[in-house]
Every structure is written in structure tokens, then in C-alpha cells.
Amino acid sequence: MSQKRILLVDDEDDIREVAAISLQAVGGWEVCSASGGTAGIAKALAEQPDAILLDVMMPGIDGLTTFKCLQADSRTRDIPVILLTAKTQAADRDCFEKLGVAGVLSKPFDPMSLPDQVGALLAAAAEGT
Amino acid sequence: MATEIAPAIEAIWQRSRGEIDRRITTLEDAVARMSEGGLAEELRAQAERDAHKLAGSLAMFGFPTGSRRAREVEQALGSGASAAAARLLIAEAVAVVREEFDRRSLPANGAEEITAAGGHSSGVARKILVIDDSALIRGVVQLGLEGESGWRVRVAASGAEGLELATRERPDAILLDVDLPGMDGPATLTRLRAHESAREIPVLFLSGHGTPQDHAGLQALGAAGVIAKPFDPATLAEEIGRMLSWAR
Numbered sequence: 001m002s003q004k005r006i007l008l009v010d011d012e013d014d015i016r017e018v019a020a021i022s023l024q025a026v027g028g029w030e031v032c033s034a035s036g037g038t039a040g041i042a043k044a045l046a047e048q049p050d051a052i053l054l055d056v057m058m059p060g061i062d063g064l065t066t067f068k069c070l071q072a073d074s075r076t077r078d079i080p081v082i083l084l085t086a087k088t089q090a091a092d093r094d095c096f097e098k099l100g101v102a103g104v105l106s107k108p109f110d111p112m113s114l115p116d117q118v119g120a121l122l123a124a125a126a127e128g129t
Numbered sequence: 130m131a132t133e134i135a136p137a138i139e140a141i142w143q144r145s146r147g148e149i150d151r152r153i154t155t156l157e158d159a160v161a162r163m164s165e166g167g168l169a170e171e172l173r174a175q176a177e178r179d180a181h182k183l184a185g186s187l188a189m190f191g192f193p194t195g196s197r198r199a200r201e202v203e204q205a206l207g208s209g210a211s212a213a214a215a216r217l218l219i220a221e222a223v224a225v226v227r228e229e230f231d232r233r234s235l236p237a238n239g240a241e242e243i244t245a246a247g248g249h250s251s252g253v254a255r256k257i258l259v260i261d262d263s264a265l266i267r268g269v270v271q272l273g274l275e276g277e278s279g280w281r282v283r284v285a286a287s288g289a290e291g292l293e294l295a296t297r298e299r300p301d302a303i304l305l306d307v308d309l310p311g312m313d314g315p316a317t318l319t320r321l322r323a324h325e326s327a328r329e330i331p332v333l334f335l336s337g338h339g340t341p342q343d344h345a346g347l348q349a350l351g352a353a354g355v356i357a358k359p360f361d362p363a364t365l366a367e368e369i370g371r372m373l374s375w376a377r
Binding site for chain 1: 133134137138141142144145148149181182184185186187188189190193196200203
């Protein structure tokens with residue numbers, strides 16, 4: 001079975017690096033990354049990852065706009081997207097989930113449990129489809 | 130598994146901590162400006178962004194409290210921070226973030242990583258406050274102590290600003306210009322000695338008056354020593370360490 005690949009999109013170098021280490025070493029994912037929305041969309045098109053972990057608050061094209069662009073393109077529409085957000089209020093999360101994302105994860109995340117959380121959200125999203 | 134990724138996360142921390150330190154310093158600058166009653170919108174917005182980034186990253190490196198407090202700072206700054214209660218919350222939360230960062234910054238393997246030329250046995254990077262109205266002198270001190278020795282330097286351009294920073298930040302030592310405009314160096318020293326949270330901090334005068342009599346007079350005021358201007362930034366840490374008997 002080929003290794004599953006996840007695309008990380010976050011403007012913060014340290015967060016991207018820690019998430020990558022966590023998902024690779026603990027979760028067994030193959031990881032590619034981008035530091036902004038535009039680069040993230042390009043990577044998603046080129047790499048066709050199995051999932052995308054997408055920061056909401058980024059300079060330039062933010063996470064929600066990036067998600068809408070991914071949804072608007074038939075080549076990336078079906079890639080499940082998990083949003084990473086500092087907004088922890090239930091109303092914010094409901095709002096994000098209604099957009100059709102596979103899940104929402106809170107920042108800061110725990111590097112040790114991040115892969116399990118990603119896996120659980122993707123499994124739940126797959127069941128729901 | 131934890132041990133497998135811990136070294137990698139530690140390496141990321143080592144690469145990132147300079148930027149994290151800069152962000153905390155921005156928050157501290159915002160606190161200082163707020164206490165003076167004038168936080169410019171540009172600095173407020175930058176501090177809010179930096180607090181947001183700190184909140185998102187600090188917990189990954191092992192300080193969840195710092196992360197949580199940074200989030201409080203972000204929210205308080207975002208709400209305008211005009212109320213006195215909000216300003217107090219921000220000041221207290223930023224102090225907690227700084228304290229946790231400094232504690233986490235201690236090198237795990239002792240003195241090898243951050244040791245000043247005139248450093249000290251515990252390997253902790255010293256925090257020095259320089260109070261001088263000359264931007265050039267402040268810059269040279271920063272260059273010498275931060276660039277050459279890995280110490281951290283806080284700067285103040287006046288006696289009043291220095292007093293505020295000294296009581297809030299509790300530096301390991303203060304470099305104090307003698308000829309400050311307004312409240313001069315000796316007057317600032319007197320005020321420092323009268324303040325409970327600053328009276329134990331050793332003070333070294335920076336003086337352009339080089340006679341032994343001048344220096345003796347300054348030391349009689351309660352200074353731990355006098356550093357003559359001009360000084361060599363490359364050996365400044367060593368000179369401070371020697372004057373304050375900080376072990377190598």
C-alpha cells in the first residue's frame with residue numbers, strides 16, 4: 001500500500017515544521033507543505049495529496065479563501081481539508097464545518113496527538129460521505 | 130514515540146526561539162507604550178499579530194501556559210485594550226510569557242550553548258538593561274552583548290524609562306549612562322535603590338569622564354563599577370562579568 005500524503009499549508013515556519021515531524025514520524029504520513037494559500041493551491045494541484053491541513057489565518061489568501069478555491073476546482077474538490085484555527089468558539093467551528101471541511105483542529109495542537117486527531121477526522125468524514 | 134520526535138522538535142525550537150523572543154519583545158514594547166498612555170495603532174496591530182503567532186506556537190514547544198496567556202493578550206489587544214483592567218491583564222500575561230520563555234530557553238546541556246565571553250557558571254544568558262540617551266551607545270551595547278555573547282539586552286533612552294523597565298524586567302545588571310538629560314545617571318541610581326524590586330540589581334555606570342577620582346565618586350554612590358566610554362563591544366561581556374564577579 002502506498003504511503004498517504006498530506007499537504008500542510010501554514011505561514012508559520014515553526015508550526016509547519018513541527019506538524020510535519022509529527023505527521024511523518026508519529027503518523028507515518030508523507031508530508032508536503034506550502035507557506036501560503038497561493039502556493040498551497042498550486043501544491044494541491046500538482047501533488048494531489050490525500051488530505052490537506054490548512055491554517056485559517058494567513059496573510060494574503062487566507063485559509064477560507066484557499067478552501068473555496070480548492071472547492072471550485074474539480075481537480076482538488078474531493079481532497080478532504082482539515083482547518084487549523086485558533087478560534088475555539090463553537091459558533092466559529094460550526095461556521096467552518098458548514099463550509100464542507102472534513103474537520104477543524106484547534107491551535108495550538110499537541111504534536112503527539114495531531115496524527116490521531118487528523119486520522120479520526122478523516123475517518124469520520126469518509127464515513128459521512 | 131515521544132522520544133523519537135522530541136529531538137526534532139527541540140531543533141525546531143532552537144531555530145525558532147530568536148523569532149519567538151522578538152515577538153515577546155514586541156509585546157513588551159506595547160506594554161511599555163501602554164503604561165505611558167500612548168500605544169500607536171501600528172504597534173498595537175503588530176503586537177496583536179505577534180500574540181496570535183505566539184499563542185499558536187508556544188504550546189508545541191512545551192509551554193501551554195505561555196500559549197494560553199498569549200491568546201489572552203491577543204484577545205485583549207484585539208478588543209482595543211483601552212480599559213485599565215485590560216492593560217493590567219496584558220502586562221501580567223506578557224510577563225508570564227516572558228518568564229516561561231526565559232525558563233525554556235535555558236540550554237539543556239549547560240553552559241556550552243549560550244555562554245558569554247565573561248559568562249557565568251550556570252550557562253544562563255544574562256539579561257542586561259542599558260540606559261543611555263545615545264542610540265549609538267545602545268546599539269553598540271546590543272551588538273556586543275547580543276551578537277558576541279548571546280546575552281539579552283533591553284534598552285531605555287531615559288532614566289524614567291529605565292526605572293520602569295528595571296522594575297518590570299528585573300535584569301541581571303544595569304548599564305547606566307552618567308550624563309543622561311533630565312534625570313541623570315546618579316539620580317536614576319538613587320531611584321533604583323529606593324525601589325524594592327530594583328534595589329538589588331547591580332549597576333555599572335557608563336562614563337565618559339575618565340579620571341580615577343570621577344570613578345571613585347560614582348562608585349561611592351553605590352554603583353558596582355564604572356565602564357569608561359568608549360568601550361570595546363567585543364570584550365564588554367567579559368568586562369561586565371569581571372566587574373560583577375560572574376564566574377566564567
